[in-house]
Every structure is written in C-alpha cells, then in structure tokens.
Amino acid sequence: MQATRRDGCTSGVANVERIMKKQLLLICLLLVLSITKVFSQKYSNEFLAIGVGARAHGMSGAQTALTDDITATYWNPAGLSEISAPFQIGAMHAEWFAGVGQYDYLSFGKSLSRDRRSFLAFSLIRLGIDNIPYTINLVNPDGTVNYDNVTEFSAADYALMGSYARKLRNPAFSVGGSVKVVRRVIGSIGNSWGFGADLGAQYRKGGLMLGILARDITTTFNAWSFSLTDREKEVFTATGNEIPVSNTEITKPRFLLGAAYKFRLGEKVTMLPALDLEWTTDGQRNVLISSESFNVDPRIGLETDYNGFVQLRVGVANFQRVKDDFDPNKEVLTVQPNFGVGLRLGRVQLDYALTDIGDVSQVNYSHIFSLRLDFKERRNASELTE
Numbered sequence: 001m002q003a004t005r006r007d008g009c010t011s012g013v014a015n016v017e018r019i020m021k022k023q024l025l026l027i028c029l030l031l032v033l034s035i036t037k038v039f040s041q042k043y044s045n046e047f048l049a050i051g052v053g054a055r056a057h058g059m060s061g062a063q064t065a066l067t068d069d070i071t072a073t074y075w076n077p078a079g080l081s082e083i084s085a086p087f088q089i090g091a092m093h094a095e096w097f098a099g100v101g102q103y104d105y106l107s108f109g110k111s112l113s114r115d116r117r118s119f120l121a122f123s124l125i126r127l128g129i130d131n132i133p134y135t136i137n138l139v140n141p142d143g144t145v146n147y148d149n150v151t152e153f154s155a156a157d158y159a160l161m162g163s164y165a166r167k168l169r170n171p172a173f174s175v176g177g178s179v180k181v182v183r184r185v186i187g188s189i190g191n192s193w194g195f196g197a198d199l200g201a202q203y204r205k206g207g208l209m210l211g212i213l214a215r216d217i218t219t220t221f222n223a224w225s226f227s228l229t230d231r232e233k234e235v236f237t238a239t240g241n242e243i244p245v246s247n248t249e250i251t252k253p254r255f256l257l258g259a260a261y262k263f264r265l266g267e268k269v270t271m272l273p274a275l276d277l278e279w280t281t282d283g284q285r286n287v288l289i290s291s292e293s294f295n296v297d298p299r300i301g302l303e304t305d306y307n308g309f310v311q312l313r314v315g316v317a318n319f320q321r322v323k324d325d326f327d328p329n330k331e332v333l334t335v336q337p338n339f340g341v342g343l344r345l346g347r348v349q350l351d352y353a354l355t356d357i358g359d360v361s362q363v364n365y366s367h368i369f370s371l372r373l374d375f376k377e378r379r380n381a382s383e384l385t386e
Contacts, residue, residue, distance in 0.1 A: 044220070044222060044249040044250060044251040045157075045159075045182060045194065045216075045220060045222065045249070045251045047103075047125070047127040047157040047159075048125070048159055048180075048182070048251075050103065050127070051063075051074065051075070052071050052074045052075075052092050052105040052107075052123075052125065052370075053069075053071035053074075053075075053090070053092055053105070053351065053370050054092065054340055054342075054351035054352050054353040054368045054369060054370040055069075055071070055303075055311075055313065055340065055342060055351045055353075055370070056071060056075060057315075057338060057340060057353035057355055057368050058301075058303075058313035058314070058315060058338055058339060058340015058341070058342075058351070058352075058353040058354075059274060059299075059301025059302065059303060059313050059314070059315040059338070059340065060299045060300065060301050060315025060316055060317035060318075060336070060337075060338045061075075061276060061299045061301070061315070061317055062258065062260070062274035062275060062276045062299040062300055062301035062315060062317075063075035063076065063258070063274070063276065063301075064076050064200070064211040064212065064213050064256045064257065064258025064276050065202065065209040065210050065211035065258035065259050065260040065274060065276075066079075066209050066211070066258070066260040066262075066272060066274050067079035067211075068082035068083065069082075069083060069088065069090065069349075069372055070083070070088045070089065070090035070107045070108070070109055070121060070123075070372060071090055071092075071105075071107070071370075071372075072121075072163075072165070072176070073107055073109070073121050073122075073123040073161055073163040073178060074105075074123065074125075074161070074178075075213070076176070076200040076201075076202060076211050076212075076213045076256075076258070077121075077163040077164065077165050077176030077177055077178045077198060077199075077200050078165050078174045078175050078176035078200040078201050078202040078211065079165065079174075079176070079200075079202055079211075080109060080119040080121055080163060080164075080165035080176055081116075081117065081118065081119055081165040081166060081167045081174040081176065081202075082174070082202075082204075083109070083111065083116070083119055084116060084374075085111075085347075085374035085375060085376070086110065086111045086116075086375065086376070086377040087108070087109070087110045087111070087374075087375040087377075088108070088109055088121075088372065088373065088374050088375070089107070089108045089372070089373045089375075090105070090106070090107045090108075090370065090371065090372045090373075091104075091105065091106050091107075091370065091371050092104065092105040092368065092369065092370035092371075093105075093368075093369055093370075094367065094368040094369070095366075095367065100129060101127065101128070101129050102126070102127070102128050102129075102130065103125075103126070103127045104125070104126045104127075105123065105124070105125050105126075105370075106123065106124050107121055107122065107123035107124070108121065108122060109121025109122070109163070117166060117167040117171075118164070118165065118166040118167070119164070119165050119166075120162075120163070120164050121162075121163045121164075122160070122161065122162050122163070123159075123160070123161040123163065124158070124159070124160055124161075125157075125158065125159040125161070126156060126157070126158050127156065127157045128154055128155065128156030128157070129154065129155045129156070130152075130154045130156075131152045131154070132152060132153055132154065132155060132187075133150050133151075133152060134150065134151045134152060134153050134187065135150055136231070136232060136235050137149040137150075137151075137231075138150055153186075153187030153188065154185070154187065155185070155186045155187065156184075156185050157182070157183075157184045157185075158182070158183040158184070158185075159180050159181070159182050159183075160180065160181045160183075161178045161179070161180040161181075162178065162179050162180075163176060163177065163178040163179075164176060164177060164178075165177075172203055172204055172205050173201065173202070173203055174201065174202050174204075175199075175200070175201045176199075176200050176201075177197060177198060177199045177200070178197065178198040179195075179196075179197050180195070180196050180197065180198070180220075181193070181194070181195055182194035182195070182196065182220065182222060184222065184224075188227065189226060189227070189228060189232070189244075190224055190225065190226040190227070190244060191224070191225060192222045192223055192224040192225070192249070193222070193223055194220050194221055194222035194223070194249070194251075195220065195221060196216045196218055196219070196220025196221075196251065197216075197217055197218045198213060198214065198215045198216065198217060199213070199214045199217050200212060200213040200214070207261050207262040207263050208259075208260075208261055209258075209259065209260040209261065209262070209274075210258070210259055211256075211257075211258040211259075212255070212256065212257055212258070213255070213256040213258075214253060214255055215253065215254050215255070215256065216251045216252065216253050216254065217253050219250060219251065219252060219253060220250070220251035221248055221249070221250060221251075222248065222249040222250075222251070223246075223248050224244075224246055224247050224248065224249065225246045226244045226245065226246055228243065228244075252280075252281045252282040253281050254278060254279065254280045254281060254282075255278070255279045255281075256276055256277065256278050256279070257276070257277045257279075258274065258275065258276045258277075259274070259275050260272055260273065260274035260275070261273060268306055268307040269304065269305070269306055269307075270304070270305045271302065271303070271304050271305075272302070272303040272304075272305070273300075273301070273302050274300070274301045274302070274303075275298065275299070275300055275301075276298065276299040276300075276301075277296050277297070277298055277299075278296065278297040278298075278299070279294075279295065279296055280295050280297070283295075285297070286320050286321060287319060287320070288319035288333075290321075297317075297319065298317070298319060299315065299316075299317040300315060300316050300317070301313065301314070301315035302314050302315070308344055309343070309344050310341070310342065310343055310344070311340075311341065311342035311343075311344075311351075312340075312341055312342075313338075313339065313340035313341070313342070313353070314337070314338065314339055314340075315337070315338040315339075315340075316335045316336065316337050316338070317335070317336055317338070318334075318335060318336035319333065319334070319335050320333070320334050320335075321333055321334075322334055336355070338353060338354065338355045339353070339354045340352060340353035340354070347373060347374040347375070347376070348371070348372070348373055348374075349371070349372040349373075350369075350370075350371060351369070351370045351371075351372075352367075352368065352369055352370075353367075353368040354366060354367060354368075355368065
C-alpha cells in the first residue's frame with residue numbers, strides 16, 4: 001500500500017515538472033507582451049529575423065547580394081529575378097528547444113515572362129509552440145489537483161508574403177519588393193494582425209554581386225487584442241502577473257548591405273565569399289558596432305561548390321560582447337559559427353545546416369533542412385515535332 005502511494009506521488013511530481021517546463025515558455029511569451037512599449041517595439045516580430053533556407057543558415061545569413069532562388073522572398077526579393085526555372089517551390093523545417101518549437105517555411109513562385117525578367121512568389125512562415133498545457137484550472141476551489149482540467153493551446157506566429165522582382169533595362173540591375181501580412185496568436189488569450197513591406201535591389205557584373213535590402217521600410221504595425229475571462233484575470237492578479245491590454249507594436253526599419261564575389265579554383269570548383277552588414281534603427285543593441293545612434297551587425301559566409309553537384313558552407317555571425325565568466329569587469333567578444341552542406345540532384349536541391357555550434361547562443365536552434373524543386377516548362381506538340 002505504501003509502495004503504491006509512493007509510486008503515485010513520484011508520477012504526480014513528474015507530471016507537475018513536465019507541465020511547469022512548458023508553462024515557463026508561456027510565461028516568457030506573456031512577459032514579452034507585458035514589458036514596456038519601447039522595449040516591445042525593439043523586439044517586435046523577432047520571428048521574422050530568424051531567416052529561411054538551410055543554404056542561408058549555413059552561411060550565417062550572408063545572402064543580401066547573392067540570393068538567387070525562392071528563398072529570396074525573405075533575404076532580398078530582387079534575387080527572384082535570377083531564377084531560371086519557370087516555376088520553383090521551396091520548403092524548410094527546423095526545431096527549437098529539442099523539438100518544442102517548430103519553425104516552417106513554404107514558398108512557391110512563377111516566372112511571368114518567357115525571357116525570365118520578372119518573377120512572382122508567395123511564402124508562408126510559421127513559428128509555433130504547440131500542445132502547451134493550460135493549467136489555470138488545475139487546482140480546484142477546494143485545493144485538490146485535477147489533471148482532467150488541464151487543456152492545451154498553441155502560441156504561433158505567421159507571416160504571409162507576396163513578392164515580385166524584375167530585371168531593369170540594364171540586366172545587371174534588378175529590383176524587388178515584398179508585402180507581408182503578420183498574424184500572431186496565443187491560444188484564446190490574445191492575437192494580432194500586422195502589415196509591412198520590404199524593398200530590395202541587386203547588381204551583378206561578372207563574379208561581383210552587390211545587394212541592398214530595406215526591411216519593414218514602411219514600419220510594420222501589429223495591432224494586439226486580448227480577451228481574458230474573469231477567472232483568468234483573477235488568477236493573473238493573484239499570481240502577480242500583469243493583465244495584458246490591447247496595444248500596437250511597431251517594427252522599425254532595418255537596412256542590409258551585402259557584397260559577394262564568385263571566382264573559380266580550377267575547372268570544377270568555385271568559391272563564393274559573402275559579407276552582409278545589418279543596420280538597425282530601433283536603438284542600441286549588443287552588436288559588433290554598437291552605439292545609441294549607429295548599430296551594425298556583420299554576417300560572414302563562404303560557399304564552395306564542386307561542379308554544381310555538392311556545396312560546402314561555413315559562416316560566422318551573432319557578434320556580441322559579454323561579461324567574462326571569471327572577471328565581471330572584463331568583456332569578451334563571442335561569435336556564432338555555422339556549417340552547411342548542399343546536394344544538387346537534377347531539378348532537386350537538398351540543403352542542411354548545423355547552427356549554434358558549441359552552444360554559443362542561448363537558443364538551441366541547431367538542425368535545419370530545406371528542399372528546393374525546379375519545374376520545367378511544358379512543351380507543346382509543335383515544339384516536340386520540330
């Protein structure tokens with residue numbers, strides 16, 4: 001009898017610990033929504049700062065100048081004009097916190113002219129934490145615990161993007177833009193709608209590539225609304241949590257300058273070093289070049305290609321100054337290295353990236369997989385008989 005009780009207590013403790021771990025994620029989300037207006041503006045829509053595509057992550061995001069596939073909808077829409085296929089599809093999947101957080105990307109696009117000078121694409125990004133236990137009714141009014149009262153909900157961020165790119169009269173220049181609709185949901189507690197736009201350009205001459213991107217150039221607005229029951233408000237107050245109120249988040253513009261150069265090492269090997277500089281406009285950040293008025297965050301990447309079949313990639317980014325573990329008065333510079341590989345099989349491109357090597361950052365965002373597929377244009381009967 002005592003052993004049975006002891007086993008039951010152990011199982012109950014394990015269940016409580018499991019629930020508390022996921023509850024911590026919910027608390028973090030609510031804290032982000034409850035902090036001051038200025039701070040929330042600074043880190044609004046941060047899920048859109050992660051990036052898409054394993055190729056890009058393997059090069060630490062140094063893509064503004066060289067992006068030339070369907071992922072250009074995110075990195076620089078002007079790069080869509082470099083797609084030679086009449087129709088292209090891309091997808092990516094990645095996981096955070098040992099699979100608790102899911103990050104997914106899906107995009108497809110089509111050339112609008114036979115000369116491939118213009119391209120239209122649509123993309124969907126989702127970052128979500130699913131099956132979060134909602135324990136507000138876990139404890140009954142009489143003080144007993146009833147696990148049957150525990151429900152689940154999801155906290156997810158969505159972005160739907162429509163992108164267009166076109167080469168100019170001088171084919172070395174291309175321009176492109178994206179319009180995005182942002183949807184953010186935290187169960188039945190709150191949700192928001194947001195709208196914004198990006199604008200980019202690229203220049204290509206021989207092996208030289210230059211690019212510029214103005215992200216959220218219109219300033220992206222997210223209008224939040226919350227709906228809490230009286231019971232939820234009562235628990236929030238009793239536990240010392242602020243009750244979130246409807247408000248508007250603002251994502252200020254950021255600008256990226258990129259340069260890359262492709263050169264050959266023999267007949268079958270090419271190398272492509274790239275550098276991106278990101279300039280933010282929302283106040284001082286902990287980046288390599290940091291001040292109250294000027295902040296620049298560099299990203300450095302390198303891609304080596306063998307005969308268009310296999311690619312090896314490395315990159316470094318996330319330069320930050322942190323306090324030394326042994327001397328709090330001393331600061332040290334840390335960086336985040338990334339690594340990636342790619343494989344081209346006909347019309348299929350498979351990519352993999354391993355990020356956060358050595359657990360440098362605080363987010364366990366490691367294994368990233370992406371797929372790209374080119375579709376050929378159908379040929380009519382007259383073309384086949386010629």
